[in-house]
Amino acid sequence: MTIVDNRSNGVINLGEKGVLSKDGGLLADRAYAYIRTQLADGVLGPGSRLNELEISQHLGISRGPVREAIRRLTSSGLAIYEPNAGARVVSLDIGDVAQLYEVREALEARAAGLAAHHMTDDERETLIATLDEHEARMTEASSTSYPRGGSDWDFHLLILKGARNAVIWRICGDELRDMFSLLRNQHGSSPGRGHRALQEHRWIAEAIVAGNADFASLLMAQHIRASRDNLLSAMQTNASKNNRLKSR
Amino acid sequence: MTIVDNRSNGVINLGEKGVLSKDGGLLADRAYAYIRTQLADGVLGPGSRLNELEISQHLGISRGPVREAIRRLTSSGLAIYEPNAGARVVSLDIGDVAQLYEVREALEARAAGLAAHHMTDDERETLIATLDEHEARMTEASSTSYPRGGSDWDFHLLILKGARNAVIWRICGDELRDMFSLLRNQHGSSPGRGHRALQEHRWIAEAIVAGNADFASLLMAQHIRASRDNLLSAMQTNASKNNRLKSR
DNA sequence: ATTTGAGCGATTGTCGACAATAGTCATGAG
DNA sequence: CTCATGACTATTGTCGACAATCGCTCAAAT
Incomplete structure (x- = not known):
């Protein structure tokens, strides 16, 4: 079913040197990137089984690296x-998502405060420029939702990066981001949320540029709570719809 | 060197069913627990290499599960x-530790607030009883530092658990706890910090028992900042001592 | 008709062997 | 004496095979 018939598998394992992809050469990394892509693209929905053999055959590698990627x-x-x-x-x-937002709120609020301290002038300019670009894309597409392609995360990642904290980065910038990209495939955002979100981003950016850590932190916390409420209510209606359809 | 001569290895891999240890039967779990123990006991200090072959031979298993545990x-x-x-x-x-504390402060403060909401009456009683026991052990040992064996974490784990948030639990109760148990092997706490810490614990517990989330959160943040300052200054003096000795 | 249990297929868990890579050490040229 | 060069070794990366386990099907007994 998910087995796309790509011949050219089989024996091509390491063509000549290990330069068979843009990845770091480790097959486990390749498998990891592959599965993550499948997740981000929604090919693998929640609850899908990750079959070691199937994936390894599809990638033309053995189960070992695939197993590692899955772990x-x-x-x-x-x-x-x-x-x-x-x-x-x-x-x-819904409960899980609420817990994720709890962590995001606590950590990204802190990150915003840290960013207000640590960001370079260049970074602050980039922050503003990014928001300008988002606004341009929104008006151009005359869309009421934030521009697609993870643009919302662009902003958050800039702040996370500016916080100069590797632990926060790993948790929010890597793990939580993946989790939320999973969610994005299932639930959209309410109409009108895009403009509101952009405005909130502007406020946060202003506070950061001004070096006002406490204010940036507070605004970020509010922003994430608003985002949470938005997604949670979308899930709520989705869930009740599903309940009506599938009786479970 | 790290090879303790325990015969009874070799061929006993899966004695009869998989009941060879209290673990889940997975060899990878066993390897993981083993390495973690080595870390917690200080057998493996910072910078030690984790040699797949050495560990696997020591455990009498193959490299696969060990590799998985290391990853x-x-x-x-x-x-x-x-x-x-x-x-x-x-x-x-020092910078890494500061970053870890940053995350701990943000998340555990939130956890304390959540615990004030979600803890059952039983859990609140246990919280108090745990502190009573800590106090008893401190006066009994007439020690100025918190009772050994991770007792300090007992308190924090109770709160983390009471927060009813699996994500916070995984980050603080699992990962960060391991990190800090690593640190405990290198740096002690200042004299007198034990009594002060116990007092802070009491205040936090009172706020939680009273259901005062904001106050509990605030007190926890202060408590962790104090703990951070304590450890960081210990590391500072340690570092300068090492600098004097090893010129690096 | 329900339940139990034996067999079977699919998948994971573990292993030992081999390939590839990085680090080391000796050797030799400048 | 220093630096480049080339085996050599220790360790990791990958593979294919086999064993163990789980879930399912289907038959048989009550």
């Missing part, structure tokens, strides 16, 4: 794992 | 990993 996914919370039964893509209910 | 350690930040060069136990400098 990595598991470590970051993108998959759940049952011994002797394999891994499935995590399926998040 | 798991890497995912949680306890080890750093270089492709084709293996993994080493992470060595944290």
Whole structure:
């Protein structure tokens, strides 16, 4: 089913040197990137099984690296794992999402405060420029939702990066971002939220540029709470719709 | 050197069913627990290499599960990993520790607030009882530092657990706790910090028992900042001592 | 008709072997 | 004496095979 018939597998394992992809040469990295892409593109929905053999055959590699990639996914919370039964893509209910937002709020608020201290002038300019570009794209597409392609995260990642904290970066910029990109495939945002979000981004950026850490932190916390409320209510209606259809 | 001569290895891999240890039967879990124990006991100091072959032979298993355990350690930040060069136990400098505390402060403060909401009456009683016990052990040992054996974490884990947030639990209760247990092997706490810490714990517990979320959160943030300052200054003096000795 | 259990297929868990890479050490040229 | 060069070794990366386990099907007994 997910097996796209790509011949040219089989024996081509390492063509000549290990330069078979733009990745770091480690097959496990390649497998990891592959699965992550599948997740981000929605090919693998919540609850999908991650079959080691299937993936390894599809990639033309052995099960070892694939297994490692899957375990990595598991470590970051993108998959759940049952011994002797394999891994499935995590399926998040409303409670889970609320917990994720709890962490995001706490950490990104802090990150915004840190960014207000640590960002270079260049970074502050980039922050503003990014928002200008987002606004341009929004009006151009005359869309009421934030421009597609993870643009919303562009802004948040800039701040996360400016916070100069590797731990926060790993948690929010890597793991949580993957989690939320999973969610984006299932639930959209309410109409009108885009403009509001952009405005909130502007306020946060202004506070950061002004070096006002406490204010930036506060605004970011509010922004994330608003985002949470938006997504949570979308999930709520989705859930009740599904309940009506599938009786479970 | 690290090879303790325990016969009874060799061929006993899966004695009869998989019941060879209290673990889940997965050899990778066993390897993970083993390495973690070595870390917690200080057998493996910061910078130590994690040799797949050595560990696997010591445990009488093959490299596969050991490799998986090491990668798991890497995912949680306890080890750093270089492709084709293996993994080493992470060595944290002052900046790293400061970043860890930053995350702990943000998340545990939030956890304290959540705990004030969600804890059952039983849990609140246990919280108080735990502090009573800590106090008893401190006066009994007439020690000025918090009772050994991770008692300090007892308190924090109770709160983390009471927060009813799996994500916070995974980050603070699992990963960060391991990181800090690594640190405990290198740096002690200042004299007198024990009593002060206990007092702070009491205040936090009172706020939680009273259901005062904001206050509990604030007190926890202060408590962790104090703990950070304590450890950081210890590291500072340690570092300068080492500088004088080793010129690096 | 329900339940139990034996067999079977699919998938994961583990292993040992081999390939590839990085680091080391000796050797030799400048 | 220093630096480049080339084996050599230790360690990681990958593979294919086999064992163990789980879930399912289907038959048989009550």
